[in-house]
Amino acid sequence: MGLASIGTASEGMQLCIFDLRRGQHEGQELDKILFFFPADLPFSTQLSVIGLSEGLITFTRIFSPEAACEVIEAERHSHVFYEAEPDIWMVMVVEKSKELEAIWRIDALREVLKEIHSLFMMFHGSIRALLDKEPSGELTRAHLYPFIMDYLRACQKRSPLDECCWDFLVGKKLQLPSFRDCLKERRTVQMLTVGREAAIEVQTLVRVLELCAGNTPCSSLILFQDLLVSTTLSPEDTINLFTYAVLRLTPHALSSGASSWSYLRKGNSSSHVATVSTLAPSGSVSEQFYGSRDTSPAGDNRYRITRPLQHDKWFKGKDGFLSTDIWGMDAGSLNVTTPTVWLRQTEERMYLCAYQYRSLTLILLIPFSSILNGEQGVSIVKQQLLENILCPPIEPFALVVSACLDCKASLKILKVEEKLSKGWGGENAYHVSGYRYLLVDGNREISRASPPAKVTTLTKESLLALNRLREEVDSEKSRAKWDNPGHDKDLEVCIRAKNNAWAIARITGGKELYMVLEKANETLLYASDAVEKFSNRYCSGAFSLD
Amino acid sequence: MSLDSSSSSSSGDEYIEENPNSNPKMVDERFEVLTLTEPVELESNHRGDGSEIENGSLNRERNGGDEDxxxxxxxxxxxxxxxxxxxxxxxxxxxxxxxxxxxxxxxxxxxSEIDDNEIREVRNDGSLEGISDSQASSWVPGKRHIDEDDASISWRKRKKHFFILSNSGKPIYSRYGDEHKLAGFSATLQAIISFVENGGDRVKLVKAGKHQVVFLVKGPIYLVCISCTEEPFESLKGQLELIYGQMILILTKSINRCFEKNPKFDMTPLLGGTDVVFSSLIHSFSWNPATFLHAYTCLPLAYATRQAAGAILQDVADSGVLFAILMCKHKVISLVGAQKASLHPDDMLLLSNFVMSSESFRTSESFSPICLPRYNPMAFLYAYVHFLDVDTYLMLLTTSSDAFYHLKDCRIRIEMVLLKSNVLSEVQRSMIDxxxxxxxxxxxxxxxxxxxxxxxxxxxxxxxxxxxxxxxxxxxxxxxxxxxxxxxxxxxxxxxxxxxxxxxxxxxxxxxxxxxxxxxxxxxxxxxxxxxxxxxxxxxxxxxxxxxxxxxxxxxxxxxxxxxxxxxxxxxxxxxxxxxxxxxxxxxxxxxxx
Known part of the structure; x- marks a missing residue:
């Protein structure tokens, strides 16, 4: 594939974060820069990227004070903007290549920026708060640099079959979401469909889980494989934790380790960045500038930097709990420090405990403030959790079964796991033959799509047509947002492309359905009929016309 | 087939420079003769001769490959x-x-009574004249809101701006506001374009909320559209191309030479008085499908009637007229070209817009140099224009600068035939029907x-x-x-x-x-x-x-x-x-x- 020849990562993509409130005086411009990838670019180049961005933010506000610059399309590059926090901007510059592969959907790229920022917020709080805490900006840079490098290096492996999309990932080229991903939606959750009986079991499990910390209101998230089973969190917090779990916690993430694809080079990716920085003429300067390098272990240097996205740092203990030393070791003991995360909804800091049984991953979030004695308190809750899910109280039937199993069988969780496993259809569970689809429920931030392996059977032309259609829909949606806030767009588009494939989009009531039908010689009525059938069968008629 | 829409969508830059004799002086003089009613003497080196223009045109013969x-x-x-x-x-x-x-x-x-003129939201400060759609603002030709500049809130809220500027940042045209007062703003646009250019790239589009800023660079001329209409990028870019074409129609591409000689060259005097041409073109972007279809439309007429009109036009075309076009408003009644010459729909759009929007063409017969950007962007043709009635006009294009009296004779002949064969009354009738x-x-x-x-x-x-x-x-x-x-x-x-x-x-x-x-x-x-x-x-x-x-x-x-x-x-x-x-x-x- 042509991508290999494109060259180093620095040519393919730039990513920067800057603060418009900083460095407003001549000579202090560097102060603005909070993050820049690749860090070895000369500061003059970094400043010129940021200068252009800043200039266009100011310029566009003349006409559009309510929404400043979102994207710059130039002949050779796209600059994607995202105002992560007031006056804190993230800009990604991607190179358009002559090869057709480098065709993006701008909104999909912006979702990458949103994902980076949301995950960062979950672990470190807001960038503004960090800047307020230490106005020099060094603390912020020291946090951002390793975090984003870890993110770029490793990401998004939601199915082992994903890999067939990434086979050509050789060289140092960053692999960003392209038109081939037009039947995927980042920043959404993929749910497991469960039967009624299993759902009741899951509900019981959730109730049991949340009783672990006594009267303290806990939250929980349950995943089966890489699919969400249950959540008691807000949609946004669910997405963030779900994303993290799929990246780092699920059985799949734990086992994949080095084999998972990454935005950076496969395999020896960590050495890649190191190489870049040592080879670069200004490497040492920027190294000082961005503080702690990603090669330094956690917790050293001047700041104690945790790197939650670091690879291969989570392990499953004998007790079933997942543990990591990312957050450091508890002083004086061999125990690791329990990770904490910030919830967006409640702005509350929570301990994160993850427990795994076969394909099932339970995540329990305990309010930090409610645990007075730190790690010790967490251990108690964990103990309680084990007891609750393994030996459910007062349930004679369960006791009998337990006895039968002749051990402290993980009864409750076993039952649930077994039910879910039985009901699950495997990797291709959600394949609908003849269809290649993406279904997004914007109200609940949920999506479901054809398995990646099936999507790869589509021709490039079909994918390009759908990608283009999605861009059109994106702009209509964004327009509707400004013209008619709070009013859902209603739209139906069926396009018969040059190769006779149908690219279809249906938007209604906050739900979106995208589809490619490749069977030749289908008529418009046939295509509409196919959508109708799909809608009735798999979407409870959400997209049906009557 | 001749210039079809795909080949015609290529930029004017791709035309081969045909007329090495063009010089800035000619551009200067061009304005002295904008709508002279008498033939104009131009130095012979101002124009290519007819054959040169024909050879330079991008026509390909339509041939039997075309489907009937x-x-x-x-x-x-x-x-x-x-x-x-x-x-x-x-x-x-x-x-x-x-x-x-x-x-x-x-x-x-x-x-045609629709316009982008409305200000997007009417604030309570009363200073904005929000024109509601129900009032069906009748479109007024020429530039409005001349008192505005980039500091005015009303100016910032206009739905669709168009700017032409030079690569040194000098304003040439602005749809709203006084060009001179917009010098600073113009310099900003220039800075954005050249900043990106210095990075080895070329800016095409900036998006912000509902707004799109579209850039088009044509040699030393920069064109920018700032719009919050829901038109797609491709349409806005096409509109900039047409505005550039309109400018070429008035000046020819030899204007580039002026900038080569003097980067600070001020073009505004050359375009003096043509505001009305641009504003009418911009207005047509919101009602005339020809602006995006790259096709023209005809006035419905009985076949025999159109044949009759075509026959007399063909007659004069055989006597050294390059194109003879009979139009009613923006609709074609008949059109005839000399051998091997074919007219691109965009050129027809720009030409008819030029003629219809300039009041002086209506008052008397005119002989004016014009350039057809799709036909040959480097050379002037000469257009004899005469309004046969209030909406119907005849345009005879020639390569010869001293053909006025000949074309006048042609027109008299044509007019007589049209009257005799009732074509003009049929045209009136079709307008009503x-x-x-x-x-x-x-x-x-x-x-x-x-x-x-x-x-x-x-x-x-x-x-x-x-x-x-x-x-x-x-x-x-x-x-x-x-x-x-x-x-x-x-x-x-x-x-x-x-x-x-x-x-x-x-x-x-x-x-x-x-x-x-x-x-x-x-x-x-x-x-x-x-x-x-x-x-x-x-x-x-x-x-x-x-x-x-x-x-x-x-x-x-x-x-x-x-x-x-x-x-x-x-x-x-x-x-x-x-x-x-x-x-x-x-x-x-x-x-x-x-």
């Missing part, structure tokens, strides 16, 4: 169900106007031979049971059909139905126009297009588009229209167009060009 319209095939038949009519496509229309063709007054101009109306879409596609009513209109007595569309009057044509545009690929022509109820208000009409614009851009995506079919439904309407090798059909329906019926109706529209093609299209336009 009789062979217009209905493809994708399966899509359009089995409603395919069996009538022969050649119409037997004999040219007599049916007596039952009386229709209400023409609405041709209604669409209007074009195709969706209500008149024939229900059963019986072939009509012999005397047929105007555009196939069937007007039985109102109590006739054979007119099932009667109950639908007020809601458009059958199956909820509201409107359609049919573009013939080989003819470079389109026909658009008249606005019928419920498309009554200028607001609805403009919304439909914009929807067509988006649909066109979506169908003709550069990378993957053209698509074959598109069905699009939103809260406002259903749009159906069908692109074949021979034609493109764009149709709008009621949002609740039934898909199957809509498809059948589209098929009927295509048949209807074919039935009356001799009346609505200029058949074999400039037959000597291929």
């Amino acid at each position: 319209d009789d062979r217009l095939r209905v493809e994708n038949q399966e899509i359009f169900g089995d409603a395919g009519p069996s009538s022969p496509s050649s119409s037997g229309y004999a040219g007599e106007r049916g007596s039952s063709s009386a229709t209400s007054a023409s609405r041709i101009d209604e669409a 209007g074009g195709m109306r969706v209500e008149d879409l024939p229900i059963d596609p019986l072939p009509r031979f012999g005397s047929s009513p105007h555009l196939g209109q069937q007007r039985p007595p109102t109590d006739s049971p054979e007119r099932p569309t009667e109950p639908f009057i007020g809601i458009g044509g059958p199956a909820g059909l509201w409107h359609f545009i049919y573009r013939s690929i080989y003819l470079d022509q389109y026909v658009s139905s008249e606005f019928s109820p419920p498309l009554n208000s200028p607001r609805q009409q403009k919304r439909l126009y914009r929807a067509y614009q988006r649909l066109f851009a979506s169908m003709h995506d550069k990378g993957i297009g053209p698509h074959k079919t598109q069905f699009r439904r939103d809260e406002n309407c259903v749009l159906l588009c069908w692109v074949t090798q021979d034609f493109e059909l764009y149709a709008a329906f009621d949002p609740l229209a039934d898909k199957a019926l809509a498809i059948k109706t589209c098929n009927r529209v295509c048949q209807w167009v074919k039935d009356v093609e001799n009346e609505i299209f200029l058949q074999g336009a400039s037959p000597f060009s291929w």
